[in-house]
């Protein structure tokens with residue numbers, strides 16, 4: 001009996017596929033035939049079985065659905081036998097199996113076999129209408145990151161809007177400095193392994209005289225676990241005049257304030273979450289999939305862990321910066337390394353730290369929100385009339401964004417996936433942030449951004465309710481490591497001196513360029 005060689009893929013990750021041989025349909029028995037009742041073959045069952053065993057689809061067969069890749073036509077298992085299978089069968093047929101959710105991709109009229117009109121990738125173009133906003137108008141952007149942005153926007157299921165922040169730069173597969181808005185789908189790799197990484201500004205009670213000239217050696221022994229990469233905790237002096245108000249009713253930042261900027265993430269924890277949810281090649285999780293619910297739960301924990309770690313780092317800094325202050329006792333390095341504080345003590349210390357918080361945000365996370373954004377209730381008060389040169393431009397100075405966003409009254413739930421992008425709303429209060437940091441580098445200043453929201457940007461739709469989170473990078477980590485280690489080969493300690501990293505105008509322009517474009 002000739003067989004048909006077909007390909008079975010997963011609906012949620014159509015690059016995960018396996019071949020399958022299906023027997024030809026049995027000819028109808030003729031009245032003269034001596035054969036007994038023909039053996040009925042359920043193609044549906046065979047295909048679902050292949051997805052379960054070879055592609056590790058962990059859904060019960062009864063909830064699985066099969067679609068023709070390219071057209072999205074569903075091949076059902078009917079009461080009287082398989083429906084439509086015989087007509088669809090043929091060598092090179094590509095089908096995908098879903099755990100119950102709808103077909104991922106654009107349904108086309110007409111039947112097709114083989115490559116489904118997508119050049120044989122089987123990926124189709126799920127989102128030909130996904131809009132993109134490139135907010136980097138003058139800042140340098142590596143072309144690869146734009147390709148990564150466009151490919152991601154086109155091919156991952158459910159994406160409706162993608163934003164390149166001015167600090168966009170290439171990641172391994174997905175870009176950094178990017179925001180992706182999706183409907184019904186969550187894509188853990190877009191957030192990456194450092195789930196919950198973010199920035200927090202805390203007030204200290206120090207005067208600028210107390211810190212001017214200090215280089216840090218005195219405090220090094222007491223630092224918390226900040227993590228590798230770009231993470232840091234930096235004592236800063238505010239040069240600009242007073243700006244807006246901080247979160248939780250704090251006074252915001254005032255000239256000469258000495259503040260601590262903490263940038264840290266979830267370290268090994270978030271990486272482990274990402275690995276566990278993507279080890280089988282999964283990129284996309286439909287919100288109805290229990291795996292998506294479980295991922296969101298672990299993602300929340302990783303975010304909470306990262307925020308708690310920023311609080312702990314701050315506590316340890318404050319213990320050194322403000323000696324004699326009893327509230328920071330827990331942050332002191334005790335003689336006895338085995339000291340374990342009670343939960344009550346930890347809770348009390350964290351509450352005291354929060355009293356110093358100016359702003360605290362995640363820049364690697366997924367947020368469940370409503371789309372399109374509506375004006376905040378008190379939007380008229382958001383337009384600050386006072387501005388200083390050091391602040392982000394007001395809304396009116398922002399470049400017009402494309403595509404054109406208009407506020408529609410009907411909102412629907414979406415997910416905002418941020419990889420290296422700061423939010424414009426506070427995760428704590430769900431109100432618009434009045435200020436947040438745009439860190440430069442050890443050699444260039446951190447800028448204070450003031451998000452502005454207005455109808456011109458669809459109340460934040462064009463920038464996906466997000467801003468640049470850093471200065472970006474003009475060379476990959478690997479390239480920077482090799483070229484800088486050559487440059488500082490003879491005396492690597494000079495790399496730790498703020499002024500020696502780079503005073504080049506190029507670097508300074510870099511962060512300012514990002515700021516000018518990031519203030520929407």
Ligand SMILES: Nc1nc2c(ncn2[C@@H]2O[C@H](COP(=O)(O)O)[C@@H](O)[C@H]2O)c(=O)[nH]1
Nearest residue numbers: 230232420439440441442446469470471472
């Ligand atoms: N003020 C400082 N800013 C710094 C330092 N090192 C890096 N950076 C900035 O932080 C972001 C972080 O980006 P991420 O993608 O790693 O989260 C980066 O873009 C730089 O602008 C520093 O020592 N001090």
Ligand SMILES: [Mn+2]
Nearest residue numbers: 197198265363
């Ligand atoms: Mn980060």
